[in-house]
Amino acid sequence: MKGMSLIVKTITNIVIGFIFLYGLYIILHGHLTPGGGFAGGVIIAGVFVLKYLAYGSSKAGEKKSSIISSVFESVGALLFVGIALLGLLLTGVFFLNFIPRGTPLHLLSAGIIPLCNIAIGIKVGAGLFSIFLALAAFKYIMED
Amino acid sequence: MLELYLFLIFMLVAGIIATEIKDLLAAVISLGAVGFSVAIIFILVQAPDLAIVQIVVEVLTIVIFVAVILRTTHIDETIKEKISGIQVLAVVLYGAFAVLFFIAMVRTLNNLPPFGHPIMKVANQYISLGLPRTGGANLVADVILDFRALDTLGEATVLFTSVIGVVALMRKIGRRQK
Amino acid sequence: MTIFVFCIALFLIGLYAIVTKRNLIKIVIGFALIEYSVNLLFALIGFRRGALAPIITKVHTTHNFVDPIPQALVLTAIVIALGTTAVMLAIALRIYERYKTFDISKIKRLKG
Numbered sequence: 001m002k003g004m005s006l007i008v009k010t011i012t013n014i015v016i017g018f019i020f021l022y023g024l025y026i027i028l029h030g031h032l033t034p035g036g037g038f039a040g041g042v043i044i045a046g047v048f049v050l051k052y053l054a055y056g057s058s059k060a061g062e063k064k065s066s067i068i069s070s071v072f073e074s075v076g077a078l079l080f081v082g083i084a085l086l087g088l089l090l091t092g093v094f095f096l097n098f099i100p101r102g103t104p105l106h107l108l109s110a111g112i113i114p115l116c117n118i119a120i121g122i123k124v125g126a127g128l129f130s131i132f133l134a135l136a137a138f139k140y141i142m143e144d
Numbered sequence: 145m146l147e148l149y150l151f152l153i154f155m156l157v158a159g160i161i162a163t164e165i166k167d168l169l170a171a172v173i174s175l176g177a178v179g180f181s182v183a184i185i186f187i188l189v190q191a192p193d194l195a196i197v198q199i200v201v202e203v204l205t206i207v208i209f210v211a212v213i214l215r216t217t218h219i220d221e222t223i224k225e226k227i228s229g230i231q232v233l234a235v236v237l238y239g240a241f242a243v244l245f246f247i248a249m250v251r252t253l254n255n256l257p258p259f260g261h262p263i264m265k266v267a268n269q270y271i272s273l274g275l276p277r278t279g280g281a282n283l284v285a286d287v288i289l290d291f292r293a294l295d296t297l298g299e300a301t302v303l304f305t306s307v308i309g310v311v312a313l314m315r316k317i318g319r320r321q322k
Numbered sequence: 323m324t325i326f327v328f329c330i331a332l333f334l335i336g337l338y339a340i341v342t343k344r345n346l347i348k349i350v351i352g353f354a355l356i357e358y359s360v361n362l363l364f365a366l367i368g369f370r371r372g373a374l375a376p377i378i379t380k381v382h383t384t385h386n387f388v389d390p391i392p393q394a395l396v397l398t399a400i401v402i403a404l405g406t407t408a409v410m411l412a413i414a415l416r417i418y419e420r421y422k423t424f425d426i427s428k429i430k431r432l433k434g
Contacts, residue, residue: 026196030282030285031279031280031281031282031285031286032280032281032282033282034192034193034195034196034282034284035193035196035282036193036282036284036285036288036289037289038197039193039196039197039200042197042200042201042204043200045204046200046203046204049204049207053207066311070307070311073304073307077300077304080297080300081297084293084297094294095290095293095294095297097277097278097290101278101279102279104275104279104281105281109279109280110278110279110280110281110286111278111279111290112289112290113278113279113280113285113286113289113290116289116293116296117285117289120296120300123300123303123304124303127303127304127307128204130307130310130311131208131306131307131310131311132204132207132208132211134310134311134313134314134315135208135211135212135310135314136207136208136211136212136215
């Protein structure tokens, strides 16, 4: 994939950190404000898509990032199932909220909901980024 | 509520353009117009969670569509060709089905509670018990990650399957060499 | 009631694209339109006049919220819609690679 012009690269350099930070905020505050794992995961996938579209990429780099993103997707799925199984082991009920609730309306509250949000965020972000790589990247270019 | 109707009409017009226009890139941009007006309607009906997800998903959808179209062709050649008999038959059958479906749906939707006054039988339980039981202030997150977490697990499985499907369809290994 | 008719109309537009169009990308666009219409119908059914978004900001207050259950159902459906659209586009791309066309009436010959 070829990169874009200098203007696009400079603007991308400026905004990309803020978008990533916004995605993290959406994931971590998913139990207090609108958002959550799904929205934040898609925003974080969008950060990497923006970086790829603006800067372009080489064949080796794309192979590496597709491997890394599929590893991260599996890690997210295993984390989500692991939280559910931990509830089964500790209390005997699948997906039971086994962590103490904490004070309401604070960041550290709501038991397993923030942990599930983080797992889903990793999973959705990595999964959508690997869909983008498979459909748009240089590695799979069509042979005429 | 006037702005709600304005965005709904805009959505319908953009949908008709998306299906009928000749250039596929323009059709995808019209699809984006439909998606963003749906996002604005979500904000107007007090669903900020859905609006955030809809906006970011819409952006990614358009990026994927444009990537596919740029790798292939962006002219819809089937529009200017002569209409065959079977296509006329398809349009006629569709018209008959559409009229029947419309009448059936209108009669069904008449039995629903009127717009703006839902039956809050189950939802009242979730609203009053959401904060004490789970401790989360966002009730939508409480429902999808605590009360109905098994549903979310199934959704994650579907997403995982679709990622595997796309990667397996697009890989180079196993293709026949020329 | 009249507001639900818009959702049915969008559904019928998407169904029209699926049934009568011969271009594969147009068919995928039709599926996307149907997904939007169903998501919109769910969100509109859950709306309550004069109510707030279902997010608690103070602990001990009277709650006047819209219905959170349709929103929770639609939230997952939107992301699934993106996944299915991507799978359909990948299939369309492979068909184009093999036959050099998106026209489904020309994809007839067997080619090994």
